[in-house]
Amino acid sequence: MLPAKFRFILENCIEGYLATCVNNQPYISLMKITPLLERSELIISTRKNTRKYQNLQQNPAVACLFHYRAPELEQDQSLLVLGEAREIAGDQIEFYRNIHTRKHPGRQPFLFGPDVAILTIGIVSLILADAQDQVLSWPSGSSEVSAEALGSEKQKTEP
Numbered sequence: 001m002l003p004a005k006f007r008f009i010l011e012n013c014i015e016g017y018l019a020t021c022v023n024n025q026p027y028i029s030l031m032k033i034t035p036l037l038e039r040s041e042l043i044i045s046t047r048k049n050t051r052k053y054q055n056l057q058q059n060p061a062v063a064c065l066f067h068y069r070a071p072e073l074e075q076d077q078s079l080l081v082l083g084e085a086r087e088i089a090g091d092q093i094e095f096y097r098n099i100h101t102r103k104h105p106g107r108q109p110f111l112f113g114p115d116v117a118i119l120t121i122g123i124v125s126l127i128l129a130d131a132q133d134q135v136l137s138w139p140s141g142s143s144e145v146s147a148e149a150l151g152s153e154k155q156k157t158e159p
Contacts, residue, residue: 002037006126006138009068009079010035010042014104016081018044019063020055027055033064034103036096042081042121043100045111053117060085062121076131083121093118 002010016033019026029052034043042064046053056062064081088096096118101111111118126138 002040002123002126003138005136006079006128007035007037009066009077009128010037010081013066013068013079016042016064016066018052019065020052020059021061022055022058027051031064032100032104032107033066034100036099036120039120040123042083042123043096043103043118044085044121045097045100045116045118047115048117049115056085056087056119064121078129080127080129081121081123082125082127083123085119085121088118088120096120 014032016031017028018031018033019028021027029046031044031046035041036043046056062083062085064083066079066081068077068079069075070077097111100118101107104111128136128138
């Protein structure tokens with residue numbers, strides 16, 4: 001189960017930036033993303049005739065960046081999700097498409113048709129940074145988040 005701080009941002013952001021890379025050529029796309037957190041997955045859709053889809057076919061490793069601004073705290077937070085994309089096939093397509101459609105009504109042109117792929121991103125790890133440069137990370141696959149992983153540590157930068 002993902003820690004609450006990470007879940008909150010994923011549940012409250014409807015868009016994120018999807019980064020792919022093939023042959024050392026990065027590519028980024030603004031996407032409507034649906035969290036399916038009980039499975040540690042994110043749902044996306046894309047047309048099959050896009051560079052994004054071609055990149056995902058060649059290299060399923062992705063990064064998704066979400067930005068959240070808490071109005072009551074006036075504090076920005078960014079959540080980076082590292083994961084692996086897989087295209088959904090067979091009987092599972094309608095299950096994932098229906099969840100994605102409920103989260104993003106009115107996006108049918110991007111969700112239906114023979115040219116549209118429904119994909120999931122399996123969450124491998126998460127990195128959360130706030131406006132004070134406090135960074136939290138979470139390793140997926142562990143049943144608990146260690147105190148060290150939840151401890152704040154500053155990112156070091158070279159001058």
